[in-house]
Amino acid sequence: MNERVLRIVAPVAVMALGVLIWDLIVRLNHIPPYILPGPGLVASTLVADWDILWSSLVSTVVTTLEGFGLAVAGGVGLAVLFNQSRLIEHSLYPYAVILQVTPVVAIAPLLLIYLPQQAAVLACAWIVAFFPVLANTTLGLNSVDHNLADLFRLYGASRWQMLWGLKIPAALPQMLAGIKIAGGLSLIGAVVAEIAAGSAGAGSGLAYRIAESGYRLNIPRMFAALLLLSVAGIVIFALLSLLAHLALRHWHESAMTREL
Amino acid sequence: MPNSSLPLVSLHGVSKVFGSGTQALDGLDLDVGRGEFLSLLGPSGCGKSTALRILAGLSEPSRGTVTWADGAPAGLVRGIGFVFQEPTLMPWATVFDNVFLPLKLAGEHRSGAQPRVMAALARVGIVDFAQAYPRELSGGMRMRVSIARALVTEPRVLLMDEPFAALDEITRFKLNDDLIALWRELGMTVVFVTHSVFESVYLSQRIVVMTSRPGRVSSALMIDAPNRDAQFRTSADYAALCRRTSEALSRATSVHRDAA
Numbered sequence: 001m002n003e004r005v006l007r008i009v010a011p012v013a014v015m016a017l018g019v020l021i022w023d024l025i026v027r028l029n030h031i032p033p034y035i036l037p038g039p040g041l042v043a044s045t046l047v048a049d050w051d052i053l054w055s056s057l058v059s060t061v062v063t064t065l066e067g068f069g070l071a072v073a074g075g076v077g078l079a080v081l082f083n084q085s086r087l088i089e090h091s092l093y094p095y096a097v098i099l100q101v102t103p104v105v106a107i108a109p110l111l112l113i114y115l116p117q118q119a120a121v122l123a124c125a126w127i128v129a130f131f132p133v134l135a136n137t138t139l140g141l142n143s144v145d146h147n148l149a150d151l152f153r154l155y156g157a158s159r160w161q162m163l164w165g166l167k168i169p170a171a172l173p174q175m176l177a178g179i180k181i182a183g184g185l186s187l188i189g190a191v192v193a194e195i196a197a198g199s200a201g202a203g204s205g206l207a208y209r210i211a212e213s214g215y216r217l218n219i220p221r222m223f224a225a226l227l228l229l230s231v232a233g234i235v236i237f238a239l240l241s242l243l244a245h246l247a248l249r250h251w252h253e254s255a256m257t258r259e260l
Numbered sequence: 261m262p263n264s265s266l267p268l269v270s271l272h273g274v275s276k277v278f279g280s281g282t283q284a285l286d287g288l289d290l291d292v293g294r295g296e297f298l299s300l301l302g303p304s305g306c307g308k309s310t311a312l313r314i315l316a317g318l319s320e321p322s323r324g325t326v327t328w329a330d331g332a333p334a335g336l337v338r339g340i341g342f343v344f345q346e347p348t349l350m351p352w353a354t355v356f357d358n359v360f361l362p363l364k365l366a367g368e369h370r371s372g373a374q375p376r377v378m379a380a381l382a383r384v385g386i387v388d389f390a391q392a393y394p395r396e397l398s399g400g401m402r403m404r405v406s407i408a409r410a411l412v413t414e415p416r417v418l419l420m421d422e423p424f425a426a427l428d429e430i431t432r433f434k435l436n437d438d439l440i441a442l443w444r445e446l447g448m449t450v451v452f453v454t455h456s457v458f459e460s461v462y463l464s465q466r467i468v469v470m471t472s473r474p475g476r477v478s479s480a481l482m483i484d485a486p487n488r489d490a491q492f493r494t495s496a497d498y499a500a501l502c503r504r505t506s507e508a509l510s511r512a513t514s515v516h517r518d519a520a
Binding site (some may be wrong): 147152153156157166170251256 | 288313316317318340342344346350351352353361362364365366392393395413
């Protein structure tokens with residue numbers, strides 16, 4: 001069997017096996033659905049509750065993408081700003097770190113007090129996602145080949161040419177690595193904030209559905225919502241990996257397949 | 261043939277002390293004649309690369325002066341081509357775009373610059389690789405791209421910092437021959453930094469031997485040989501010149517040892 005087929009078939013087989021074992025455990029032990037629903041029931045709940053779950057999914061994904069977009073813009077923007085001015089870097093970088101190391105679960109309830117709910121959820125998604133973009137882009141911008149920088153100086157490059165022609169492309173691999181991490185984290189941030197908000201009794205996202213279904217002991221719907229969240233995370237990761245691959249495929253080692 | 265008229269550029273009493281306290285150059289006097297092929301020969305760490313960077317205006321002397329015959333301020337001299345020890349190419353750009361870079365930084369348009377870029381590629385024999393990315397090329401080919409990039413601005417002076425040190429012997433010999441042909445054809449001045457006695461004798465009209473730590477001129481040798489080809493490389497004259505140069509180099513290093 002060749003490598004490509006194996007890469008698809010092997011994980012699918014593992015999943016099929018897992019689902020089969022799950023189903024057998026539920027059936028053989030006669031576990032009631034309010035404790036552990038079988039895979040069949042989760043699937044049928046997904047179909048039956050599709051309307052409500054779909055609108056929740058859209059709500060969560062929109063928040064995630066907004067938070068992600070702001071994180072990328074903020075992270076790259078700040079990194080470029082830091083790179084241009086030492087003073088700004090030294091003044092602001094510690095606060096970016098503080099924002100990052102303070103657990104977002106603890107910040108979310110506070111944000112919900114001071115901000116409208118939608119804005120608070122968005123802020124959480126942004127806070128967790130922007131730091132990896134900032135840190136990685138900063139690293140990338142600072143690791144420009146010194147000789148190439150000298151070459152640009154020799155030919156009289158302006159600050160702007162130095163940034164667009166040299167620093168940004170050189171930082172692209174690290175920047176994209178940060179962006180890839182940020183995609184997953186913005187979903188986590190959105191979910192954390194929704195759960196915090198959900199327990200306050202408002203909201204419509206998938207995480208809110210999970211919390212709400214939990215209170216109602218609607219365990220199959222919890223599983224269905226969880227499944228959708230997981231799929232959303234996978235799709236985001238896959239799209240960002242594809243983007244990184246397309247951007248780097250001609251020149252960066254990470255995007256190369258090597259024949260031995 | 262160093263012209264009898266004013267040297268193209270002169271270093272007078274140039275010293276360079278780095279922030280770390282390392283003294284790279286101490287009172288270096290050096291005249292570079294118009295159209296000559298000059299090698300700076302010395303052991304590693306003798307400051308020959310530093311001297312080259314000062315000529316290029318990439319580094320400022322701590323003491324002493326750099327005087328260009330045409331009165332151009334050293335840091336802003338146009339008409340300098342620089343070839344680093346590494347090919348120093350932008351990995352994200354094609355061979356064409358790498359060679360186009362100096363013209364792009366000077367504000368030229370791609371279409372207008374294309375004939376000159378292609379001509380530079382043709383001079384070093386890599387026209388067919390214009391659309392390739394650096395990683396697809398061998399070390400020798402990358403160095404050719406680097407030389408094409410230095411030639412594209414039609415510089416008066418080509419500064420080369422041990423450009424062939426990392427290449428295998430066959431490739432190095434070929435590039436040596438091509439470099440001599442280019443120098444003859446274009447009538448430019450070449451300052452070539454190397455630690456190889458054989459390479460310096462084969463290429464240069466004049467060799468300046470440097471002492472190390474701090475770097476200054478130990479002696480200068482004229483290499484009078486009209487033809488530089490395979491025959492010269494295996495001739496008795498060449499062997500004799502290499503022996504003389506070798507002796508000059510060991511004198512330069514032993515003076516340093518006695519002093520230390």
